[in-house]
Amino acid sequence: MQIIPVDDKKSVDAFHELPYTIYKNDSNWVPPLRMMVEHIFDPGKNNSLKNGDAKRWLVEKNGQVVGRISAFVTDTYSYSFEQPTGGIGFFECFDDQDAANLLFDSAIDWLKTKGMEAVDGPINIGENFFNWGVLVDGFMQQSFGMQYNLPYYAKLFQNYGFQTYYEQYSYQLDITSPDLPERFWKIAEWMSKKPGYSFKQFRFAEKEKFIQDFLAIYEQAWVKHDNYKRIDPEDINKMLVESKMMLEEDFIWFVYHEGTPIAFFMMVPDLNQLFKRIPSGKLNLFNLLKMLWLRKRKVITRCRVLVMGVIPKFQKSGIESAIFYHLRKVMLRKSWYNEMELSWVGDFNPKMISIFKAVGGNHEKTHLTLRYMFDPNNEFKRAPIIMD
Structure with missing residues (x-):
């Protein structure tokens, strides 16, 4: 296998084409607008990168692209925790743990050079309204901005050592x-x-x-x-x-x-x-x-x-x-x-969960935001509960 940086037109095209191969037989997947994805990686369009940095990679196996990933550091997210925490996102991969591990290794090695001590993923470079979390329940066509993936994705993260930082719940309401x-x-x-x-x-x-x-x-x-x-x-x-x-x-x-x-x-x-x-x-x-x-x-x-x-x-x-x-x-x-999706609310926010239930919402989907500590001796903590 070979890791390839996304740094020219050919690799950018391959970055966008990979999901079409992975989801070619999945009617639930909705192709995002390529322009919207590229704007996320453009400091001129995404203010989160004005004081940050991002990098993307592909992994090839036998001459075929089988996975992709991005890693990023932003002042607004990375220094909001006990330890500097980077992010990974836009992860797509066939059900191949070795390929996934190579992508994770590449992203984490780069994040270490930026002074990070942990990584959250899969998350967005910017607001958490979009491209956030790995889907583990509710494998249906997602609403705009919500993350969709195949059922084995969570396993690829967890087998590497990622742990659940918090769960994200979406509710359906008529x-x-x-x-x-x-x-x-x-x-x-x-x-x-x-x-x-x-x-x-x-x-x-x-x-x-x-x-x-x-x-x-x-x-x-x-x-x-x-x-x-x-x-x-x-x-x-x-x-x-x-x-x-x-x-x-x-x-x-x-x-x-x-x-x-x-x-x-x-x-x-x-x-x-x-x-x-x-x-x-x-x-x-x-x-x-x-x-x-x-x-x-x-x-x-x-x-x-x-x-x-x-x-x-x-x-x-x-x-x-x-x-x-x-x-x-x-x-x-x-x-x-005729349908409203109340999404998403973290398990750290019991008050908002109770409101969604009180209004008649039915729990329909669950995503996970995962965290990986670079030093296994550092204590892993779940996201703190919002008490007020």
């Missing part, structure tokens, strides 16, 4: 169903009408105001999370501009108490239902027009909850249920959406 818990919705309606509270949908025409409101919520709601990092408002503005075609304004909500922003909720349409119809994964003019046409035909019937945050002072007030109350009215109006 928010229009009359069978959802009546008591929950009564409390939600009561909470949504309490004096002093207001609920507003995001509008691009006022995005500068909403960006500032989001940052005010984020600074309080996420500051105690394990890998909290500050966000540049210009990064959010850039993300909104680039994602305008993908977003639904009615799926993004802000909550205010006496005019002060206190909570935020964001959901996105499942674009995988469009990408499935672009088997090449290349976004040329024809495919772009095709996507716009399909979007107008309302072929997207599922949406995915990306993030919800409430500042600590209001985390036990029922705000979360009130958000779902308003969102339910949106879903009833947009009747072509």
Whole structure:
């Protein structure tokens, strides 16, 4: 076997072509847009790499590419733990432990040169909304941004020595169903009408105001999370501009108490239902027009909850249920959406798990985020439980 760095057009093409070989008989796999993947490795497009570095490799066996991997270091993630921790991601491999081991060895050797003492994977270079975790339960077509792989992938990691840092749960919900818990919705309606509270949908025409409101919520709601990092408002503005075609304004909500922003909720349409119809994964003019046409035909019937945050002072007030109350009215109006995925919530966040269950969510998928300690004498610890 031979390890090959991804550093020219030929190797980049091979990096993107490998999954088509691995999943050629798997109808659940949705090819990602090649452009979106490449943007993740471009410091000019991915701000996480402005103060970081990333490298990719392929492994060849008998002249055929049988695996790929990336490794990366970022200031915002790598130095958020007791020990400097790098990341690996975009791992794809045939069921060949020797090939997987060679990929892991190459990534870890490089991470050691960057001063890392542990590695998490498979994870994304940037936000954990996308490309995060190895799927171990719920082998079905994943929603936009959620990781899909074959069942043997977890074994390749675990046989090498990776351990579960935390489990990630996704829940399915038909928010229009009359069978959802009546008591929950009564409390939600009561909470949504309490004096002093207001609920507003995001509008691009006022995005500068909403960006500032989001940052005010984020600074309080996420500051105690394990890998909290500050966000540049210009990064959010850039993300909104680039994602305008993908977003639904009615799926993004802000909550205010006496005019002060206190909570935020964001959901996105499942674009995988469009990408499935672009088997090449290349976004040329024809495919772009095709996507716009399909979007107008309302072929997207599922949406995915990306993030919800409430500042600590209001985390036990029922705000979360009130958000779902308003969102339910949106879903009833947009009747072509018939499924919502609540994803993902870590096993370290029991409060959010209880909310997803209370609203009527059914546990549908499980991913794992895994960690490998370079020095076996260093103690491995699971992700700490969020208590508040």
